[in-house]
Amino acid sequence: MPSYPLLMDSPPRSRPPATLASLAAEIGVSRTTVSNAYNRPDQLSPQLRARVMEAAARLGYPGPDPVARSLRTRKAGAVGLLLTEQLSYAFRDPAALAFLEGLTLECDTARVGLLLVPARPGSDDVSGVASAAVDGFVAYSMPDDDPHLHAVLSRRLPAVICDQPALRGTDLVGIDDAAAAREIAEHLVQLGHRRIGVVCMRLGRARRDGPVDLARQQQAHYHVQRHRLAGLRAGFVAAGVAWDRVPVVEQFDHSLEAGARGAAAVLAMDPGITALVATSDVLAMGAMQELARRRQRVPEDVSVTGFDGVRAALDLELTTVVQPSLEKGRQAGRLLLDPGRTARGRRVVLPTALTPGRTTAPPRI
Structure with a gap:
């Protein structure tokens, strides 16, 4: 009796994941149109954007790769908030919480994220500042000898200080x-x-x-x-x-x-x-x-x-x-995210x- 090899069920061929280019070709639009559907939806009609998003869901397109985008644009799409406390302090202290709300409102308007970077008193470990993938920093109420603050300034990114310390050449928001x-x-x-x-x-x-x-x-x-x-x-x-x-x-x-x-x-x-x-x-x-x-x-x-x-x-x-703690946050965000920002050392009192x-x-x- 002839023997036959045991036939195993072959795994079904899976469709390769959709890319921005394949999605654009599928629905007959440019790659710029697909990109705008995610990053600049105001540039498309609601009907066209809905068509792009429906096709993306059907084909399993996850959206633009944020890492590739950041490499291409050299922008992280996020603001770093430097705190002299543990992260929980931002949500326990009423004045800090109001400031955080104001800053978040400006980040929402600018469509950027917010990264909290703790700088615990007594700690000299500045690795969190050095490795933070951000486009700029807001330093919230720092002592003038804090190494985290000096690490921020050494990165030569846009920076705004709230309250303290007042440093020449760095924007400041505060009160008298x-x-x-x-x-x-x-x-x-x-x-x-x-x-x-x-x-x-x-x-x-x-x-x-x-x-x-x-x-x-x-x-x-x-x-x-x-x-x-x-x-x-x-x-x-x-x-x-x-x-x-x-x-x-x-x-x-x-x-x-x-x-x-x-x-x-x-x-x-x-x-x-x-x-x-x-x-x-x-x-x-x-x-x-x-x-x-x-x-x-x-x-x-x-x-x-x-x-x-x-x-x-x-x-x-x-x-x-x-x-006005909430307004402090808003003003700090506006100074940092001002697209025409050229001046340094501005003061908002x-x-x-x-x-x-x-x-x-x-x-x-």
């Missing part, structure tokens, strides 16, 4: 922190306060919590805090308050818990203060929690002020400086507004 802080001091002075304490955000990259002398205030690598403390000092000194008698406490972390610890440290240095100034709303709200724990009333026993104007603080009617709330009143008699 010193003038805004001085308004807080003048507000408290007009109410009659002369015995005050201050809780401020970190002044340097190394972890440190506790009292701050004048030298550290004036040499702070975080310029925003340096300017806010200088504005407070100018306002109180003008009213005859000796600044070297004012307890100033630095907190490395920016959280409600840090605000509470800072308030406790100030009160340990001077239990008789009648006003407590925090250089952010988050620290101010934490300080209020510590005062409530001590059964000290706000503002009857201690007035409290903040800075930023975040929604939670405004809901509490905290006396604070309101700054946005307005602020002192907003008195229910947390300040004349000192107790």
Whole structure:
């Protein structure tokens, strides 16, 4: 009996994946038309674009290769946002979140992506900056000695700094922190306060919590805090308050818990203060929690002020400086993504507004 080889089912021949060229040939249009359907849909009629996309789905065309496109155009199609914190900070801090929203709105308009690049305090590893596939950077509130910031500038890509530091030849978006802080001091002075304490955000990259002398205030690598403390000092000194008698406490972390610890440290240095100034709303709200724990009333026993104007603080009617954090993000995005961008070292200074709330009143008699 003759034997026959065992016949196996032959695998079906698979159609090669469609390419931009084969898709264009299939539907009788140019390759530019297919490319525009993905990258510049406003250049096509809705009917033509729908025809291209339907054919692409039918033939299994996945769309233009982003790697090939970036090699061809030398554009990554993304903006890098450099943060001095872990990535989660951008979604926990209210002011940072508002800034992020504003920047994202401009990226959406320009049809580019956004890459978050963390620069943790104390870390000197700049590989994330060096390897980031982006067309430019926005640096959000950096100390002047941060190696990540200098790594950004060394890449010679377009860059915009938000808040700090102000560097010659680099675009900056921010506010007049010193003038805004001085308004807080003048507000408290007009109410009659002369015995005050201050809780401020970190002044340097190394972890440190506790009292701050004048030298550290004036040499702070975080310029925003340096300017806010200088504005407070100018306002109180003008009213005859000796600044070297004012307890100033630095907190490395920016959280409600840090605000509470800072308030406790100030009160340990001077239990008789009648006003407590925090250089952010988050620290101010934490300080209020510590005062409530001590059964000290706000503002009857201690007035409290903040800075930023975040929604939670405004809901509490905290006396604070309101700054346009969302607009900061939008302005930073516009400067970076400006297609006609030629100038360098531009400055955008946005307005602020002192907003008195229910947390300040004349000192107790």
